[in-house]
Amino acid sequence: MVVKEFTVDLNKPLVFQVGHLEEHYQEWVHQPIVSKEGPRFFANDTMEFLTRTKWWAVPVIWLPVVCWLFAKSVRMGHTIQEVILMALFGVFVWTLIEYSLHRFLFHIETRSYWSNTAHYLIHGCHHKHPMDSLRLVFPPAGAAIICVPFWNVVAFFASPSTTPALFAGGLLGYVMYDCTHYYLHHGQPSKDPAKHLKRYHLSHHFRIQDKGFGITSSLWDAVFGTLPSSKIAAKLS
Secondary structure, three states: OOOOOOOOOOOOOOHHHHHHHHHHHHHHHOOOOOOOOOOOOOOOHHHHHHOOOOOOHHHHHHHHHHHHHHHHHHHOOOOHHHHHHHHHHHHHHHHHHHHHHHHHHOOOOOOOHHHHHHHHHHHHHHHHOOOOHHHOOOOHHHHHHHHHHHHHHHHHHOOOOOHHHHHHHHHHHHHHHHHHHHHHHHOOOOOOOHHHHHHHHHHHHHOOOOOOOOOOOOHHHHHHOOOOOHHHHHHHO
């Protein structure tokens, strides 16, 4: 008995279709469709609205939070210089989080219906439709939920007065990451390092998708051995 292979209908909402691809999902999702028009995710209009985010919403919503948290650590007795150092440390830690999430969560291999569905929502949609401008940055509602466990982790290791500044540094790193990511897809940089970063990231999408996980830099790719091969690197330089 031959079972017919499932085919995704791009003219219908995609989210609850992709799971049916099962073991074929990974191959399908890594064959990008280059179009500025993104697909419909859900039949429900409210759910669909929540999946679409303008890039500028990220800095507009989160930078005031960052500033408020920095000010909170100052009010609790820290100097501006101390807050700056904590901010830099938070940004640095974020770069490792950025790399780790992209490599180990966003590129996890899935096969079952629900794992394929979850992966598509988290990152698969971006690889399938890399130029979809409204699904490039993380929706603020989802980011707010994720902030809670991250805050708790920072608070566990840090003191009450340093937690706000350290967390704000990480949050600032996230804002820089999302804005950089958007620019690498839709901007036209003419000079390095932005020009190199754009080539580096688009290589991850269109040439070798299991290398080059860094977005804001290639630092952790170099540390953990996930830089593109020397042949591809030569093309990027």
